[in-house]
Amino acid sequence: MVDMAPSSSGVPNAAFGIGKGSLPWPIATFMSTLPLAPLEIAGNQVLRTALDCRPGMFSRLDVYSGKLFAIDPVDCPFVFLLEPRVENPSLRVRTSLDGVSWDARISAVMLVLLGLLDGTYDGDALFFTRDLVIEGDTAAVLALRNAIEDAELDPGLLLGAPNLAAPIVSGSIRRAANVMRRLLGAPTSAQVPVGTFP
């Protein structure tokens, strides 16, 4: 485990607005006034839905399923702490990583992290262009990335849309996300070609 203080990473948690595709600072400021509990509840609901649809998702992590991942949307006033245990995984939300001993940290702007979750982005290409920063246990990060890649986590699926409606929901969300990425200047060239997903 790595004792983490945000100041030691070079990607400070409080550095909202860094990176291509950052959410506008008024949004980040507004989010900082909101309680974290609803976000944590929603995050856990998404996690449960994903595991209901893809029960074997975290088994691909093998020995790394017990690691603690700090997933850090650098343009948002919170971080996610994921423990992808095969049995009883957990997702917590914190305002910072102060005092948290994580095994691996994955940092990028929120739109990029969401794009990695649903396979819109290629992680290696984002790493080459420095739009994605990883620290700590590199093997654990790779295992998580590969597990998520294989799970094919469509947005519609994650939001619990019924089977028939899921592709429509996914398509709408992806189109909206692409518009936001374009407007905010997020990396576009590491994305899957338009039309690959429904």
Place this chain on the structure above:
Amino acid sequence: MELVCPAGTPSALRTAVDAGADAVYCGFRDETNARNFPGLNFTPQELAQGVAYAHDRGAKVLVAINTFARAGGTNLWHRAVAQAIEARADALILADLGLLAWASRAYPAQRLHLSVQAAAATPPAIRFYAERYGIKRVVLPRVLTVNEIAGIVAEIPCEAEVFAFGGLCVMTEGRCLLSSYATGESPNMNGVCSPAAHVDYRQEGTTLAARLGGFTIDRYSAGQPAAYPTLCKGTFMVDGKANHIFEEPTSLNVLEILPALKAAGVSALKIEGRQRGKAYLAAVVRQFRSALDALEAGRTLPASTLGALTEGGRETTGAYKKTWR
């Protein structure tokens, strides 16, 4: 020319097939294949399902069992061969002489390809594998010019496959010891160069330091493109100057020389990158599918749009067009 595409996961296999791959190559989740990364690769059940998916859509599946068997541990490699055949793999990609001998005796009807890990780069060497073990295709190392490839193809009794896009290895593959030197593990034996467990990235202010096995192998200033943490792409001090002495971070892309490769008699093009995600696969496979279809139809080839997926943000035709020899 057949388009052979990577698949690190079942999802990647489906993506590659749907994007237009003629064949997909993959491996098992163990040290029998040269991309033994955490969370990657297939169980025997996943392979069987993947083969069925590919066959239903007219694509082939090639299974890479291309590391060198451990003394006292050959059963793992024999079992992998048996499981791949049971899954109805179209071909096995092997490198180890002993495994080739065993597989060709135990399964004489099974199509075998010679992995690039065997480093067979001369007609006599390739003929030996073809005559002795019946290999039907050789994957050539990435150190040959197009003319050299044409010369080899003219003198061998099997098909030739060459790398078309992705990682650019300039070493004698299957014999590279750089990773072993730094980590004690190698692609040849353990299936990984730069095993992820030995890789460490640290932010030092605005600089990103990449370390392998405790050695700092490169530092990237803010905004500078990063590379895979392999020693061959590291920066070394020579005569007081820091430089890439083996190779610079860049990706191979042969789009512009496809006609020359076809004229040289190449039978198959291999896309590298079993460790890459679906976004990479979909983009690269689609571009090469489109280019190969254009080539067959006599149309103008599309310009590359793959620059952003490349290592270091740069593309090269590598040794295929080298002018220094």
